[in-house]
Amino acid sequence: MPTYPPEPFRIKMVEPIRLVSPEERRKAIQAAGYNVFALRAEDIFIDLLTDSGTGAMSDRQWGALMQGDESYAGARSFLRLEKAVHDIFGFNYFVPAHQGRAAENILSACLVKPGQYVPSNMHFDTTDANIRARGGRPTNLVIEEASDPSNMHPFKGNMDIAKLKAFIEKIGPENIPFGMMTITNNAGGGQPISMANLRAVSKAYHSQGIPFFLDAARYAENSYFIKLREPGYADKSTLDITREMFALADGMCMSAKKDAIVNIGGLLCVNDEALYRTICNELILREGFYTYGGLAGRDLDAMAVGLYEGLDEAYLAYRLGQTAYLAAIINAAGFPTIQPAGGHAVYIDAGSVLPQIPHGEFPGQALAVEMYLEGGIRSCEIGSVMFAHPDPDSGEIIYPSLELVRLAIPRRTYTQSHMDYIGDTLARIASRADNLRGYKFTYAPELLRHFTAKFQPL
Ligand code: F0G
Numbered sequence: 386m387p388t389y390p391p392e393p394f395r396i397k398m399v400e401p402i403r404l405v406s407p408e409e410r411r412k413a414i415q416a417a418g419y420n421v422f423a424l425r426a427e428d429i430f431i432d433l434l435t436d437s438g439t440g441a442m443s444d445r446q447w448g449a450l451m452q453g454d455e456s457y458a459g460a461r462s463f464l465r466l467e468k469a470v471h472d473i474f475g476f477n478y479f480v481p482a483h484q485g486r487a488a489e490n491i492l493s494a495c496l497v498k499p500g501q502y503v504p505s506n507m508h509f510d511t512t513d514a515n516i517r518a519r520g521g522r523p524t525n526l527v528i529e530e531a532s533d534p535s536n537m538h539p540f541k542g543n544m545d546i547a548k549l550k551a552f553i554e555k556i557g558p559e560n561i562p563f564g565m566m567t568i569t570n571n572a573g574g575g576q577p578i579s580m581a582n583l584r585a586v587s588k589a590y591h592s593q594g595i596p597f598f599l600d601a602a603r604y605a606e607n608s609y610f611i612k613l614r615e616p617g618y619a620d621k622s623t624l625d626i627t628r629e630m631f632a633l634a635d636g637m638c639m640s641a642k643k644d645a646i647v648n649i650g651g652l653l654c655v656n657d658e659a660l661y662r663t664i665c666n667e668l669i670l671r672e673g674f675y676t677y678g679g680l681a682g683r684d685l686d687a688m689a690v691g692l693y694e695g696l697d698e699a700y701l702a703y704r705l706g707q708t709a710y711l712a713a714i715i716n717a718a719g720f721p722t723i724q725p726a727g728g729h730a731v732y733i734d735a736g737s738v739l740p741q742i743p744h745g746e747f748p749g750q751a752l753a754v755e756m757y758l759e760g761g762i763r764s765c766e767i768g769s770v771m772f773a774h775p776d777p778d779s780g781e782i783i784y785p786s787l788e789l790v791r792l793a794i795p796r797r798t799y800t801q802s803h804m805d806y807i808g809d810t811l812a813r814i815a816s817r818a819d820n821l822r823g824y825k826f827t828y829a830p831e832l833l834r835h836f837t838a839k840f841q842p843l
Pocket of ligand 1: 434435436437484485486487509511512567569571600602639640641642650651793
């Protein structure tokens, strides 16, 4: 059996969770239209819907929260956050934002013009949507290995540098307001990006005069993967690795709800002064004054502490170890997952275990519903429910290549016995996987349909 790293913390406050009866679960999922997003959280035993804003803050973060300065402008909380952001990421200017997508919205509003392209390894869905909302065209250029679930490439989130150069050549740098990289690559399995690749991406953008932005929600997990896997980094601290990564970029958007381990918050950083001024104006219009950005002073303080805690190496060793452990026990239960295990989540390859369910009947959805019925576990389909769309020309439905179910692990929240419980639940499902049936929509909105769609079992 894989080893489980002992949690480098002990528990000072608890939140009760409860496994409701199988009959209550059946009624709850039926009332939710078989969409796990519509379940009440109190009907869930283990919630792996997302690792975003769901982590447990530390005693030091709760202590910092009590010192929040709620002044409208120039609060001490802002100055403390500014110090941390500058120390860790080094950019010249920064503003807080209420979460990652708010930072993406402001950046896109300031830079993207209709018809322009924004390349990345893979955009997360909110980044993709914010670029599209300004008439832009997000473009994914991740390496080929990313689409093969069993390929053991150590940095499967890397950009395909040859493709990127060819893309810039074809589109023309004047049609690319900025380039991005998502670290780690959430949409592609939480996979890391190497320093060598970031360096090459930075060079490819900069040699053509294109500003380079990081989507840095999981900066700390990416830094620790570099420490573990990239030659020459074993003896460097995650803080130094982080500084080296961000020195390659001209700015970043960040959801602080992930590696900064806060329940709400985000950041937008830039080096360019003129851009910073434009951002401040846009921020004041949409989010709030530039020293609070839509957050309370106490949120800024919790973030300032969390930005460092996310980089703690004992914590990161446990964090990545816990994810790898969950992947290993799920594999032992008979379910293949994207290999190697990513940082924040395990991605089950539902399509390959439920071959009797075609794309159009949503194998990932079938498994997500079954995990709730069998064990009160909430996960998230990342497959045809989320991504299938009609071809604009032929009208034919285009399905994604993989039908995945993501089990995202909240930070410092669940223990080894919770992980074992998930493995046991999946083992029971595996023994009757042949009997699972698919679903059909009874309601589906046109965009971002996974959030509100309703289903019927077939
Ligand atoms: N970028 C990445 C890579 C993300 O994973 C997310 C959020 C965002 C940006 C947007 O940040 O939620 O603070 O507005 N990911 C969450 C998830 C929602 O479940 O993966 P946000």
